[in-house]
Amino acid sequence: MPVALLLCALAFPIVARVVVGPRGAAIHVRWAQPLDAPMRQQLEARFRLMDGQRMDSSTWRYDLADPSTENIRRIISDAAVEDTDGLDRARFSLGAAVRTGRRLRSGSGDAIVFAVDRVALVLAALAAIVGLPGASGGAFSWKRAGATVAVRVRSLTLGTPRAATTSASALDLGPVRPRLWTAVTLAAAAPFVITLCVTLWETPIPISEAVALFEDVLEQPLALFWSPNDTYYRPLFHVALAALWRIGDLDATLGSIKLLTIIPIVVLVSVFVWHLRPRTALDAAAALVAVTVLIGSAGFRDNLEVVLPYTIVGMCMAAIVWAILEREPRRWTCALVVVCALVAIGFKEQGLVILPVIVVAWWSRAPGATRGLAITAVFIGVAYVAFRLSGSAAWAPFEQDLGLGFSEIDRRDAAARFGAFPYWIYAYNSASTISGVLFSEPSRGVFQAVRAFLVERDPQPGLVVDVASSCVLTLLIAGWGLRGVAAARRGEWSPEGRLFLATVAALLASGALSFNYSRERLGGMAVVFYAMAAFHAVRAASSQLVQVARVRLGSVALVLILLSAGWSIRAIATLEWARGHSWSNQREWFVMLPEREISFARRPTYQRLLTSMTEQGRVPSAPRPTPYPDWFARLIGQLR
């Protein structure tokens, strides 16, 4: 614990500075004549020149928010800029300019760094207090402190004596070092998570959906979002958005909205690894594959839109709930599980998936799941459904376009075709979502891989990787899970057996909740459990691999390596998807803005939001897709 606190204390300030960006600089710019005001303002926005103050007819003093070489080069080389002061024109760097605040990505950059620095100090102090030998009683002595440090360092690197005993008694898979292997897993997962979070942080907020959503929470009374009449019921999300818009500062508000997606991702992956708690090298290898399964799944990827964090919050809550249920109950266990479930449901109806998981945990005797908790879960589920059905009169038979076979059907056409008896198509949608999680096919109800392979005769590598890695992993999970259930029949519920059951429950619930239309994001809640199950299945297969004869070792190992490689590629594809998403959001500000300004001319709040958000939408440093070589771009689905 002290080591973790100390690492956080060291890492937080660095991460904060990387995230909010560098400090700005006070510079002077002399504009070439003639330059009218609108043109100058556009250039100021493009070069991130803020707080302009006129010095004389053509010279202005600015706070340069983006002091990167690229930006300085653009300023100096622009024909509209006659001269500059404070910039090194030969090296395209800052000259003798006075440094200002950190405003590159958020107006509150300095405040964020200040707060994070103070948190780091507190963490360092906590690390010292927790790590002191005298903290658990008795007087402090340097000798004892030195001895404790020596023992802790030894336990980290060589394993504890108790651990050695444990490993010798079981199947010998190497020394048990939970802290070390958990730290290794987190460290290896860090590049994926940090890259994803930084990309999302730098992603512009789009026009479509976002501006209208913000307009809604600014104009509509909050009570409206609690009414059951709307098909899409996300009251907590709307309340959270409304609260964030009360911050006042635009940059801080938009940054906080992005954090609604970023923080759940960090917590989800951390809780996920912490719960798996790899104890051996083999565990760590399986946990790493499981992390790539989580990040590489379409159900995770499809929930990464920066203004629509509904299900990623639910996924984070599901991981927390399962980690709590698998531990001995404390006084606060029930309350915390119920709060997590309610938060997940309040953000989106997919949060309901947590309720059957709680019931399954109680039925299979999970340590933290009491009968009272199971009854509460059932009560919440029944009450929610009754409440929603009370406002269902205005619901359309199909809310969105739906996939069927090899193509998509417009929702109006679907209503005409299936409206009289929609239950078969509802069943198809549910089955599609479940199958999408298990086999990566169909996607949005459309059999894209089958169509590419059989109809178009163009087996796209990206689709092949997706389907093959999913099918192999699902087979592994099925084999592992059925063994766990067979053991449970003898009355021995193990954590593995329970997890398998919870995965099945989460899949069925996700399928049921997506009856109206199938999308990858609707399988997100089940992905958390699927990825946990992947850990156990890969670990079991790897353990067996240690035992098999040398003749079979090669072939079985090859399957596991290919599986791991497939999911690693998919995790990279998720990062690239996020970059593509950022570019797509930015393109909207180039392509859609003029049309939106005309179409929504009579909506003043919409117009005001459009105007104020344009600068962030066109920021030059927004992430763009990496120009990978074509073969790799095809492998990660960047090129189809």
Place this chain on the structure above:
Amino acid sequence: MRTGPTNRLRTRLVALLVAAPVLVAAVGIGVLETWRVVAPESMWFVTMPSRSFAEAVTVGDTLRAYELLLAGQDANQAIAVRDPGVGANTAIAVRPLLWAVARERYDMVLMLLAFGARVDPEVQRLASCFARQHGNEVVAQALGGDDRAQPGGGCPAAVTGSLLLSTGPKAAAGG
């Protein structure tokens, strides 16, 4: 069951093999992203910006086209392009909007329309038919004007890019 050093060696080997792809990916991502921070303008991260407005429209470089339009480029000024279907290797003059439609650069089409790009009504109707037949109803409607109430109505059976461009030089010449 195997025991002892052989088993441990195998365990380590299996763990390494299973984790290797993930570790390679993690290290690769780490190196790539560090490099991106250190040298954001490296050729690995930045595609070369288009050298002219015509090139930007041709390759669908929306950002560069936007910058040029902001800097005063006329969205209606004919650009010189080469299309094998029309004039083999001869350069033809064509309106940017028509060229963007023929190349199926639909983001570019919407942006050009926003900057006031237009072609003759009859040609624009043909362009709308082309977009519709190539599955982009949004662009078809944006181009279609009064035709939006009649999807597919009044369109020739199959509008090709070459057919579309064959109207281009005349439009360009006629201003």
